[in-house]
Amino acid sequence: MSLVLTHARYQFTETIRVPVAVIGTMFFPAASMIFFVVPFTGQNAIAATFATASMVVFATSTTSIFTYGIGVSEDRAQPWDPFVRTLPAGPLPRLAGRIITGTGFLILSFLPVLVVAAVATKATATPAQLALAAGAVIAGAVPFTLLGLTIGYWLPFKAALAVAQLVFFPLAFGGGLMSAPGRAPGWVETISPYLPTRGAAELMWSAVGDHRPNSIAVLMLGVWTVVLATTAAWGYRRDEGRRFH
Amino acid sequence: MSPPPLARAVEVSRKYGDVLALDRVSLDIPPGEIVGLLGPNGAGKSTLLNLLAGLRRATSGRVELFGGDPREPVRRKLLGVTPQETGLPATLRVAEVVRFVAAHFADPVPTSELLERFGLTEVARRQTGGLSGGQKRRLAVALAFVGRPRLVLLDEPTTGLDVSARRALWEAIRAFPGEESSVLLTSHYLEEIEALASRVVVIGEGRLLADGTVSSVRDLVALRRVSVRAETDLPGLTGVVARQREDGRLNLMTPDSDSLVRQLVKSGADFTDLEIHAASLEEAFLTLTAREG
Numbered sequence: 104m105s106l107v108l109t110h111a112r113y114q115f116t117e118t119i120r121v122p123v124a125v126i127g128t129m130f131f132p133a134a135s136m137i138f139f140v141v142p143f144t145g146q147n148a149i150a151a152t153f154a155t156a157s158m159v160v161f162a163t164s165t166t167s168i169f170t171y172g173i174g175v176s177e178d179r180a181q182p183w184d185p186f187v188r189t190l191p192a193g194p195l196p197r198l199a200g201r202i203i204t205g206t207g208f209l210i211l212s213f214l215p216v217l218v219v220a221a222v223a224t225k226a227t228a229t230p231a232q233l234a235l236a237a238g239a240v241i242a243g244a245v246p247f248t249l250l251g252l253t254i255g256y257w258l259p260f261k262a263a264l265a266v267a268q269l270v271f272f273p274l275a276f277g278g279g280l281m282s283a284p285g286r287a288p289g290w291v292e293t294i295s296p297y298l299p300t301r302g303a304a305e306l307m308w309s310a311v312g313d314h315r316p317n318s319i320a321v322l323m324l325g326v327w328t329v330v331l332a333t334t335a336a337w338g339y340r341r342d343e344g345r346r347f348h
Numbered sequence: 349m350s351p352p353p354l355a356r357a358v359e360v361s362r363k364y365g366d367v368l369a370l371d372r373v374s375l376d377i378p379p380g381e382i383v384g385l386l387g388p389n390g391a392g393k394s395t396l397l398n399l400l401a402g403l404r405r406a407t408s409g410r411v412e413l414f415g416g417d418p419r420e421p422v423r424r425k426l427l428g429v430t431p432q433e434t435g436l437p438a439t440l441r442v443a444e445v446v447r448f449v450a451a452h453f454a455d456p457v458p459t460s461e462l463l464e465r466f467g468l469t470e471v472a473r474r475q476t477g478g479l480s481g482g483q484k485r486r487l488a489v490a491l492a493f494v495g496r497p498r499l500v501l502l503d504e505p506t507t508g509l510d511v512s513a514r515r516a517l518w519e520a521i522r523a524f525p526g527e528e529s530s531v532l533l534t535s536h537y538l539e540e541i542e543a544l545a546s547r548v549v550v551i552g553e554g555r556l557l558a559d560g561t562v563s564s565v566r567d568l569v570a571l572r573r574v575s576v577r578a579e580t581d582l583p584g585l586t587g588v589v590a591r592q593r594e595d596g597r598l599n600l601m602t603p604d605s606d607s608l609v610r611q612l613v614k615s616g617a618d619f620t621d622l623e624i625h626a627a628s629l630e631e632a633f634l635t636l637t638a639r640e641g
Contacts, residue, residue: 190452
């Protein structure tokens with residue numbers, strides 16, 4: 104266990120030594136709040152709460168895709184990785200440390216969103232709602248963590264960077280994160296239940312407001328989780344097989 | 349009875365796709381030896397090191413590290429390996445990298461002591477990305493010694509260092525093995541193998557070509573290089589094991605230079621600028637590789 108924490112601590116240190124990476128993580132979701140949520144729905148308690156929930160999903164999904172997708176593929180290209188593999192520990196402490204580090208950055212990514220919501224909007228949530236929302240964040244973050252790992256283990260660094268940039272915005276927009284629940288343009292409403300972002304948002308909206316979750320979207324979130332767990336595990340094993348067999 | 353070897357390869361072969369990188373190589377590393385691994389690029393040196401470090405699996409044959417499979421983490425508790433210096437995590441500080449590696453071992457060398465031994469005390473707080481090439485190399489080699497290993501694998505430990513830095517690193521490596529511990533190092537520098545190793549293993553094209561003391565490997569291929577300027581390829585000479593043209597000179601490798609020179613003179617061949625050198629170990633193993641292949 105202590106080795107897992109050691110790996111987590113050093114990976115965290117490595118990342119925060121490049122402050123731009125951390126600022127980027129924290130800046131975009133917060134900036135989206137300030138530019139899109141505060142001026143338009145900030146004064147309406149219900150709308151602001153839903154919008155904040157959407158932004159938390161935006162922050163966590165984007166951060167997962169980038170942190171794992173780029174982080175893993177970058178590390179796979181570095182000669183440091185095989186060196187670590189010669190140390191008397193299996194590959195698991197490194198992977199577990201990575202998940203812990205990634206989760207830490209996930210939390211860092213949506214904290215500013217919550218701060219902006221609390222200070223500059225009328226969004227509200229009771230402690231019970233926040234507890235439910237925490238559960239929704241976890242359930243919603245898992246498939247995106249797996250998506251990031253899939254990208255990271257299957258693609259070389261430059262391709263991973265491009266793919267992460269290509270998928271995050273369509274996922275956010277297509278999932279209806281840029282609109283109030285059920286108020287996205289017609290075609291978005293048609294496709295969004297089938298995207299994992301929508302399922303994650305449905306859970307968040309239900310946690311913090313009077314919202315009945317779209318059952319197709321929630322079911323699809325489960326399907327995505329299973330599918331992406333398979334592709335991530337497959338990619339991991341394939342990478343192990345390529346580099347260490 | 350001799351003590352059990354620290355590491356052993358028994359009839360080990362390794363294929364990458366259709367390419368045979370190692371071909372039935374057998375090798376024992378007993379305690380208390382510095383073993384130099386020589387061979388041209390692509391000979392299979394790195395593959396052998398990767399197998400011993402548990403990074404790769406043998407296609408056939410058996411690799412043992414401290415009596416077991418090097419792919420099991422527990423077998424690597426007494427193994428020290430160097431990372432490529434280009435792979436050090438650029439944003440971590442020198443002491444942090446050492447402590448990270450130390451966290452994997454039961455009884456690591458205290459960080460300050462290790463840094464002192466490798467002349468890195470002054471840069472302990474510097475990020476590795478800001479180190480000079482020589483400092484990175486020293487850190488990479490130091491990392492192999494963190495866990496008080498009994499077997500250290502050094503892949504070209506001093507490549508790219510200037511002469512004084514190389515000698516300083518040699519001192520640190522030489523100071524290491526006691527009765528119990530061994531080093532297996534590859535090098536491009538003959539001088540390095542000769543300065544450090546008591547035993548030389550030569551591999552070429554995946555095969556073990558020679559395994560013995562530095563002088564015995566020399567004797568095995570006690571070659572002279574007879575070099576002349578000549579227009580023709582001087583055919584008909586006996587006792588030439590390898591010939592090669594370079595900058596208008598014809599280089600002839602032979603175990604008996606006296607006989608070859610007599611033949612040259614008697615043949616009345618047109619040549620100028622005769623030179624005779626003892627072949628370097630590098631030339632020797634290149635000839636050895638060519639002969640076998």
